[in-house]
Amino acid sequence: MTEPTLVSAKGLTISLPDRGKSRVFGPPPTITVVKGVDLEIRRGAAVGLVGESGSGKTTLGRALIRLLPVASGSLTFDGTDIAQAEEGTLRPLRPRMQMIFQDPMSSLNPRLKLGTILTRPFEAFNVPFPEATRRDTAAKLLDLVGLPTDFVDRFPHELSGGQRQRVGIARAIALEPDFIVADEIVSGLDVSTQAQILLLLRELQARMGLTLVFISHDLSVVRALCDELVVLLHGEVVEAGRCADVFAAPQADYTRALLEAVPLPEVDRGWLDTGAVRA
Numbered sequence: 001m002t003e004p005t006l007v008s009a010k011g012l013t014i015s016l017p018d019r020g021k022s023r024v025f026g027p028p029p030t031i032t033v034v035k036g037v038d039l040e041i042r043r044g045a046a047v048g049l050v051g052e053s054g055s056g057k058t059t060l061g062r063a064l065i066r067l068l069p070v071a072s073g074s075l076t077f078d079g080t081d082i083a084q085a086e087e088g089t090l091r092p093l094r095p096r097m098q099m100i101f102q103d104p105m106s107s108l109n110p111r112l113k114l115g116t117i118l119t120r121p122f123e124a125f126n127v128p129f130p131e132a133t134r135r136d137t138a139a140k141l142l143d144l145v146g147l148p149t150d151f152v153d154r155f156p157h158e159l160s161g162g163q164r165q166r167v168g169i170a171r172a173i174a175l176e177p178d179f180i181v182a183d184e185i186v187s188g189l190d191v192s193t194q195a196q197i198l199l200l201l202r203e204l205q206a207r208m209g210l211t212l213v214f215i216s217h218d219l220s221v222v223r224a225l226c227d228e229l230v231v232l233l234h235g236e237v238v239e240a241g242r243c244a245d246v247f248a249a250p251q252a253d254y255t256r257a258l259l260e261a262v263p264l265p266e267v268d269r270g271w272l273d274t275g276a277v278r279a
């Protein structure tokens with residue numbers, strides 16, 4: 001049975017203020033970075049979003065959870081039109097859509113202990129939890145992502161890169177979201193740590209019924225985790241479909257070129273399941 005659509009975009013277009021240009025009078029010029037993107041993301045799917053640097057992956061990912069304004073086109077989340085929604089409409093939806101960033105060091109406040117970092121989302125969205133259970137709540141989240149519960153008293157800099165990314169994941173799942181956009185979250189990590197993080201994400205996805213957009217320039221990683229694939233080029237979708245189909249028979253020239261650039265032994269569906277990567 002096909003799952004219902006959770007996120008749907010039609011003709012989604014995102015323009016940003018152009019960093020490179022400024023004007024003395026009038027609004028700053030804008031640059032259109034995502035151009036007329038159509039997407040249907042089914043509940044529970046893991047969608048890989050790939051494309052070369054500058055193709056608009058991060059911009060599209062941020063726009064899908066309305067961290068950016070939409071210039072034109074439609075965008076719905078669980079049936080609610082959020083393309084032009086005001087913050088008041090978005091606020092109750094915000095806990096349900098989360099983002100995990102590439103560099104946890106810069107997204108985790110270095111002055112706060114993990115116990116505080118992990119309970120901030122509850123405070124930010126007024127989700128009640130008794131102060132007495134702050135440590136328990138944080139400890140439970142640490143346990144969910146495979147970290148020792150006594151890490152509640154640690155600071156981010158006391159952790160390894162892989163451990164920090166686990167904290168980034170724990171923070172993203174704290175409010176039990178439906179939808180997570182993960183942007184290059186394993187890029188800075190060595191291969192065996194990458195695999196452990198991907199395994200964790202896959203396990204959490206299954207356990208929590210998460211819908212995932214997984215942004216990566218690494219096709220082998222996408223193939224190991226995702227069931228659908230969207231290929232972006234210059235802000236436009238050049239190919240979309242089931243991962244297995246696209247890998248077996250890419251339709252667009254650009255996708256073919258991308259696939260040819262990947263060393264074959266790494267494009268192994270079972271890569272994540274080999275015991276070798278479990279440390």
Ligand SMILES: Nc1ncnc2c1ncn2[C@@H]1O[C@H](COP(=O)(O)OP(=O)(O)OP(=O)(O)O)[C@@H](O)[C@H]1O
Nearest residue numbers: 016017018019031033052053054055056057058059
């Ligand atoms: N504020 C901005 N002003 C001008 N150009 C921008 C701005 N933000 C992004 N861009 C440009 O928009 C394009 C898409 O950027 P984006 O960061 O979404 O790409 P990406 O696919 O995530 O790239 P990467 O793989 O390097 O992370 C790039 O050409 C980038 O230089």
Ligand SMILES: [Mg+2]
Nearest residue numbers: 057058059183
């Ligand atoms: Mg990016």
